Amino acid sequence: MRGLLLALQCACMLSVATAQGMPTAPVPAASAARDYLAEAKRVVDAAAQPAAPWNGPRNGPRAQPGKRVAIVAEDLRNGGIVGVVDGVLEAAKVIGWNVKIFDSGGTPDLRLKMLANALASRPDGLVIVGGDARALLPGLRPFAERGIPIVGWHVAAQAGPVPGTPVAMNVATDPFEVARVTALAAIVQSGGHAGVVIFSDSNFRIAQGKADEMAAVVRACSGCTLLDMRDVAISRSQELIPDATRALLTRxxxxxxxxxxVNDIYFDYAAPVLTQAGMPSTAMAMLSAGDGSESAFLRIRTGTFQTGTVxxxxxxxxxxxxxxMNRLFAGGGVTGYVFPVHLVTADNIATDGGDRLLYDPANGYRDIYRRIWQRQ
Incomplete structure (x- = not known):
């Protein structure tokens, strides 16, 4: 997919042979556009397929029971964060750990305070859900000094260990693939003629990275227009998005x-404004590069503006x-596993947990982890 984007950015009119450095004649613009849309559709269709069989780890240390784990959540008003916390609680019950949750409420002043409170609870391990690992570094150092392992979700721009921090593993799908699929889906749905506004939150590297990638994909589409990029703090969406939406409609x-x-939560507050403005659902399409909230699933199911969420x-x-975390407790290393990207649309929303308003891959991951931990 990255090859497609680079080719479009550098030489939208050139054939594949030219992109590979081979001499060839220029390709007409109309032909290049058709080839681009065909390749974009291939990528989008692949991302919309049902969950593939499990391709993650199948071996590892048995359960290290009796551990105390602290969760510091960026904001429990965010459906994505709540979904991850629920997963941690479900798995912790199976593996035999005690968990305590600390909520930063999306407030900068509370982030370091909640980390301090978590440290005071004397945990064996720390899980950060949301937030930015580098911004939280002053609060993370005391954990590292005490030898307390740290893992996180969406705490950096890429999955894997977070360089320059004590975070051993940032769990996430590939944010750049998420962003590309989201933007390509909009381009495919529009037939290559989308007029796009992008909402993001520059407080988080992962969010800004996704927004920049979506913008690059839109700019590479010769028939599309990137109208605007709006930087709105996710924690202030309810307050700011209604007026921002009205201003964008006027402009x-x-x-x-x-x-x-970069997150479905923006659409929770934009959609009502569009409805109040008398806009039919077919006049505006919303697609999110994460996280797949219940409200997003409902909008997609009912055809209320939103047409997709990765x-x-x-x-x-x-x-x-x-x-x-269990691997770290056992003295081993992390897996570095990255789950494949999945696009939810009206056509596939009934599969892989969509009937429960979430994306829960039907690939047997719970049973596989139970076997790894010897907790069957």
Missing amino acids: YGKRWTYALA AEPLNLHGWQLVDE
Whole structure:
């Protein structure tokens, strides 16, 4: 997929042979656009397939029971964070751990305080759900100094260990793949003529990275227009998004046909404004590069503006956090596993947990982790 984007950015009119450095004649613009849309559709269709069989770890240390684990959540008003926390709690019950939750409420002043409170609870391990590992570094250092292992979810721009911090594993799908699929889905749905506004939150590297990637994909589409990028703190969505939506409607009118966002929560407050403005659902399409909230599933199911969300397997990620932590407790290393990207649309929403308004891959991950931990 990255190859497609780079080719479009550098030489939208060139054939594949030219992109590979081979001499060839220029390709007409119309032909290049058709090839681009065909390849974009292939990528989007692949992302919309039902969950593939489990391709993650199948071996590892048995359960290290009796551990005390602290969870510091960025904001429990965020459905994605709640879904991950629920997964951690479900898996912790199986593996035999005691868990205590600390909620930062999306407030900068509370983030370091909640980490201090978590440290005071004398945990054996720390799980950060949301937030930014580098911004939280002053609060994380005391855990590292005490030899307390740390794992996180969406705490950095990429999955895996977070360089320069004591976070041993950032669990996430590939944020750049998430962003590309989201933007490509909008382009495919629009037939290559989307007028796009992107909502993001620059307080988080993972969010800003996704927004920048979506913007790059839109700019590479010759028939599309990137109208605006709006930086709105996720924690202030309820307060700020209604007025931002009204202002965008006034400025761009019918040119604004697609809204992309780094999180479904923006659409919770944008959709009612569109309805109040008398806009039919077919006049605006919303697609989110995470996380697959209940309200997003409802909007997709009912055809209320939102046409897609690249949903994270939130519960599965909670189980993975517990498995990564268990490996650290046992003196081993993390797996570095990254779950494949999945696009939820009206066509596939009934599968893989969609009937329960979430993306919960039907690939047997719970039983596999139980076997790894010898907790069957």
